[in-house]
Amino acid sequence: xxxxxxxxxxxWGVITVLVLVYALFPVAAVAATSFKRPSELNSGTFLxxxxxxxxxxxxxxxxxxxxxxxxxxxxxxxxxxxxAIAVVLATLAAYAIARLDFPGKRVVLTTxxxxxxxxIISLVTPLFNVWRSIGLYDTWAGLIIPYLSLTLxxxxxxxxxxxxxxxxxxxxxxxxDGATSWQAFRKAIVPLAAPGVFxxxxxxxxxxxxxFVYGISLTSTEAARPVPAALAFFTGASQxxxxxxxxxxxxxxxxxPVVVLVLLFQRQIVSxxxxxxxxx
Amino acid sequence: MSTQITPAxxxxxxxAAADQEEAEVRRGHEAERSDxxxxxxxxxxxLAGPAFVVMLAVTAYPILQATFDSLFRFKLTAQDERExxxxxxxxxxxxxxxxxxxxxxxxxxxxxxxxxxxxLGFALALVMHRAVRQLRGLLRTAILVPYGIITVVSAFAxxxxxxxxxxxxxxxxxxxxxxxxxxxxxAETGPSLFVIMASEIWKTTPFISLLLLAGLAQVxxxxxxxxxxxxxxxxxxxxxxxxxxxxxxxxxxVLFRALDAFRIFDNVFIMTGGANNTQVLSLLAxxxxxxxxxxxxxxxxSVLLFLCVLLIxxxxxxxxxVDLAGARGEG
Numbered sequence: 001x002x003x004x005x006x007x008x009x010x011x012w013g014v015i016t017v018l019v020l021v022y023a024l025f026p027v028a029a030v031a032a033t034s035f036k037r038p039s040e041l042n043s044g045t046f047l048x049x050x051x052x053x054x055x056x057x058x059x060x061x062x063x064x065x066x067x068x069x070x071x072x073x074x075x076x077x078x079x080x081x082x083x084a085i086a087v088v089l090a091t092l093a094a095y096a097i098a099r100l101d102f103p104g105k106r107v108v109l110t111t112x113x114x115x116x117x118x119x120i121i122s123l124v125t126p127l128f129n130v131w132r133s134i135g136l137y138d139t140w141a142g143l144i145i146p147y148l149s150l151t152l153x154x155x156x157x158x159x160x161x162x163x164x165x166x167x168x169x170x171x172x173x174x175x176x177d178g179a180t181s182w183q184a185f186r187k188a189i190v191p192l193a194a195p196g197v198f199x200x201x202x203x204x205x206x207x208x209x210x211x212f213v214y215g216i217s218l219t220s221t222e223a224a225r226p227v228p229a230a231l232a233f234f235t236g237a238s239q240x241x242x243x244x245x246x247x248x249x250x251x252x253x254x255x256x257p258v259v260v261l262v263l264l265f266q267r268q269i270v271s272x273x274x275x276x277x278x279x280x
Numbered sequence: 281m282s283t284q285i286t287p288a289x290x291x292x293x294x295x296a297a298a299d300q301e302e303a304e305v306r307r308g309h310e311a312e313r314s315d316x317x318x319x320x321x322x323x324x325x326x327l328a329g330p331a332f333v334v335m336l337a338v339t340a341y342p343i344l345q346a347t348f349d350s351l352f353r354f355k356l357t358a359q360d361e362r363e364x365x366x367x368x369x370x371x372x373x374x375x376x377x378x379x380x381x382x383x384x385x386x387x388x389x390x391x392x393x394x395x396x397x398x399x400l401g402f403a404l405a406l407v408m409h410r411a412v413r414q415l416r417g418l419l420r421t422a423i424l425v426p427y428g429i430i431t432v433v434s435a436f437a438x439x440x441x442x443x444x445x446x447x448x449x450x451x452x453x454x455x456x457x458x459x460x461x462x463x464x465x466x467a468e469t470g471p472s473l474f475v476i477m478a479s480e481i482w483k484t485t486p487f488i489s490l491l492l493l494a495g496l497a498q499v500x501x502x503x504x505x506x507x508x509x510x511x512x513x514x515x516x517x518x519x520x521x522x523x524x525x526x527x528x529x530x531x532x533x534v535l536f537r538a539l540d541a542f543r544i545f546d547n548v549f550i551m552t553g554g555a556n557n558t559q560v561l562s563l564l565a566x567x568x569x570x571x572x573x574x575x576x577x578x579x580x581x582s583v584l585l586f587l588c589v590l591l592i593x594x595x596x597x598x599x600x601x602v603d604l605a606g607a608r609g610e611g
Contacts, residue, residue: 004412015407016415023422026437026482027429029448033440044451044461093331101317102324108332115335117539119589121562122582123338125569126345129356149338152331210430212546213562217570228432232550244446251433258428266421273487274494 027255034248041244055249064234064246070222071230072254078140078226079208082147087201090155091193097156098163109160116153123149124217131218138219143226146214151204158203161275162196199272202265206258227254343586350580356573369580379581382559389473389560390541393480394534400481401489401533408489409496427486435550438479442466469557476547476558484540488533495529496522535596539589561585 004012035051036043043049059068097105127146128137136142166189174184215229225233231250234243262269350370353363373379404423411419426434442449442465453459465471499522507517523530545562552558554567565585569578 012412012415016419019404019407019419020422022482023425023486026434026441026479027425029441030433030437033446041446044448046448046452089331089334093328096324096327100320100324100327102321102328104321104325104328104332108328111332111335115339117536117589117593118339118343119543119562119582119585121543121545121565122346122586123342125565125575125578125582126342126349128570129349129575130342130345132356146338148334152335152338156331206428212430212432212549213566216549217566228430228546231432231436242446244440247436248440251430251436255429255433258430259425262424262428263421266417266424269424269427270420270490270493273490274497 027259030248030251030255033244034252036245036248038245041242055245056253058246059250059253064243064250066222067230067234068227068246068250068253071225071227074140074143074222074224075209075226075228075254078143078147078224079205081140082144082151082208083201083205085144086148086151086155086204087159087197090152090159090200091197093156094159094163097160098166099168108156112153112156115149116157118149120149120213124213127214128217138221138224140224142218143214143224146218147208147211150207150211154207155200155204158200158272158275159196162200162272163193165275166192166196195268196272199265199268202261202269203272209258343583346579346582346586349575350583352576354574354576354579356575365576369576370584373577373580373584378559379564381557382561382564385473385558386542386544386560386562389477389480389544390538393477393484393541394538396477396481397485397488397537398530398534401485402492404485404489405492405496408493423486423489425486426483427490429483431483431546432550434479434483435547438475438482438547439466439551442475466552467556472552472556472558476544476551479547479551480541480544484537488537491529491533491536492526495526495533498529499525531596531600535593535600538596539592542589542592543585561588 029046032047033041034055035053036048037050037052037054040049058064093108096102097108123146131137131142136145168189170188170192171181171184174188175181179187210228211226212228212232215226216232219225219229222230227250231247234247234250351364351366353361353365353368355361408416408419408423440446444450444462444464444466447465449465450459450461450463454461463471465475503525504517504521507521512520543562544560545566548554548558548560548563549566554560554563561581562585565578565581568574568581572578
């Protein structure tokens with residue numbers, strides 16, 4: 001913080017605190033609630049008077065275990081597969097868009113844009129009906145396929161933007177230096193392309209992980225129901241008890257990985273989002 | 281390749297033969313070039329084709345199916361009574377006050393959240409843009425947290441904070457006129473919508489502010505400096521130099537967020553389930569199709585929602601000349 005006057009320092013301190021409160025306060029509120037005992041839920045205070053791990057026990061080893069852990073497994077599995085398929089297909093497409101001159105370029109990019117603004121709920125009704133008749137309702141595949149409508153367009157956009165910035169001449173330079181074309185690709189291009197592919201996968205995963213509409217519409221049991229949908233179906237330990245505590249604990253469990261990923265890859269995520277969106 | 285150089289035939293001057301030869305060679309090059317172009321186009325489609333086909337399969341097919349289904353009276357619990365009724369579903373929906381109230385609520389949420397997010401997002405973008413190196417990482421990380429959080433989690437966080445039983449907002453803000461211990465935020469339209477929009481704004485402002493940050497980076501620094509040297513105040517520089525130079529980025533950000541806000545579903549579902557006149561279009565379609573199994577009516581609402589999104593897009597591109605492709609990297 002050298003080169004700043006005292007006044008500027010104070011200002012930046014205030015601004016930073018404001019931004020941190022804005023960004024983290026709701027998270028802190030859920031975390032605080034997750035440590036409250038059932039009797040303290042209505043205390044009207046922010047912090048739990050006597051913190052307890054009870055709600056976490058409830059969802060990880062207790063009665064709500066079946067509901068939550070299976071949802072967690074479904075969410076991780078389905079989102080990862082949908083992300084992997086999207087990234088592979090998008091890598092091929094983005095390579096073609098960035099390197100080759102072919103007439104379909106604009107069509108592919110425009111389609112990706114169109115798909116990304118599509119109202120998801122418009123797709124749900126027909127899918128619900130068709131999935132029920134062909135046996136894809138309430139299965140992993142039944143979610144992975146529609147999830148591609150979420151993950152594929154953003155992957156194509158982000159990767160094309162990344163690939164456009166790769167100095168492809170390096171490949172030829174390596175070949176001139178005696179590398180085979182495969183070696184040239186692997187040694188010169190892959191290291192440059194990998195960060196973009198990774199960032200794209202991260203962003204696509206966030207989007208799949210966030211889905212709620214497909215999740216509640218196309219599943220009915222623990223066989224495929226992902227976390228966001230499962231949260232909406234939590235019930236209290238008894239019918240007189242609100243599931244507030246367990247939902248908050250589950251919310252914290254699924255939020256922690258996101259916060260860790262953001263902490264680790266903040267720079268990459270920012271560059272991925274901004275490049276895919278507006279050419280920088 | 282069909283290049284063939286014919287030997288100069290008798291009876292022609294050497295010059296003419298050479299000309300012809302040259303022409304043939306040139307033609308050969310052209311053929312080669314168009315061959316290469318064709319091969320490149322083929323390779324391009326081989327690579328981009330699968331992604332293209334998958335995208336069409338997961339969107340174009342369902343929307344066509346929905347359009348078809350919307351022409352029938354069709355309830356899953358009474359499949360035998362499926363009957364073609366033309367535009368009957370549409371006329372039923374368009375004359376139903378519930379549809380119009382959902383439409384207005386959806387539009388209200390869209391307009392309010394996008395406006396607030398634009399201002400708030402711009403402020404956050406300026407903070408990230410100006411921050412000294414040591415703070416930049418911290419600020420960006422903090423701002424990315426809401427972006428990464430599941431919308432449903434955000435909805436629960438805001439819901440529990442305001443809830444009359446488990447919340448703390450009532451006791452913290454009891455000094456604000458109109459807020460007291462007994463205020464039930466989710467019993468009336470206005471307060472419910474306020475919390476729904478607050479959650480939506482909190483969760484999606486980071487996205488808009490990152491788009492604006494990218495726009496800020498495109499504003500030429502020397503222009504701003506020149507304005508400063510000329511004695512322009514901070515506000516004048518912002519209004520006359522920065523904003524006009526990032527108009528494209530602002531337009532794209534607004535359009536994307538508007539389309540996204542128009543599809544709002546998660547927050548409303550979790551907080552009110554559409555009670556007290558907080559019903560939105562997406563939730564209305566969900567209720568018809570998935571809860572009541574009225575595939576015909578649900579499909580018709582889905583198609584109408586799709587048409588609304590198309591209309592917003594078309595209006596933005598025509599009226600405000602938003603160049604989506606241009607701003608999003610092509611060209």
